[in-house]
Amino acid sequence: MSASLSVFTLYRDPMAAVSWLVxxxxxxxxxxFGAEEGTIDHAELRLGDAVVMVQAALDGQGPAPEAEGSTSRAPVLSLDDEASVGALYERVSAAGARTLHAPGTTPWGNYRFEVLDPEGHQWSVGSYRPGMSW
Structure with a gap:
């Protein structure tokens, strides 16, 4: 069986979210896709093989609440090596991401960082590729 996995995230301001993610x-x-000119109801973004879909949130929909330095869910972006992770951390920090976990190595060997985007969605970026043998 062949399969792929993408993630979608709901944003109150999808236009701003897409601009920020870029x-x-x-x-x-x-x-x-936008129902009206200059709007986004659904967008698909790619970085290498990673795909994230941005959708317009309905009233009451938003990010998972933060508790003890984390939310209950986060897209996981896997990069090639620690240098790439460090460089991307500098880039997202400069773009205004709020750091939850600065770059560091987990007990299972993943060099990673975790940030919140401007709407409060958690993003995890690391050198480990989930589903691969340790």
């Missing part, structure tokens, strides 16, 4: 992470917009 600036902060370097994503490229590959598809975008």
């Amino acid at each position: 600036e902060a992470f370097g994503f490229e917009v590959v598809n975008s």
Whole structure:
């Protein structure tokens, strides 16, 4: 069986979210749909093989609440090496991300950082590729 996994995240201001993800992470917009000119209801962004979909949040929808330095869910972006992780941390920090965990190595060997984007969604970026043998 062949499978792939993408993540979608709901944003109150999807236009601003897409702009920020392009600036902060370097994503490229590959598809975008808006019911009206100048709006985004759904967008698809790619960075290498990673795909994230941004959708307009309905009233009451938003990020998972932060508790003890984390939220209950986060997209995980896997990069090639520690140098790439460190460079991206500098980039997202300069774009205004709030740091939850500065770059460091986990007990399972993942060099990673975790940040909150401007709407409070957690992002985890590391050198470990989930699903691969340790």
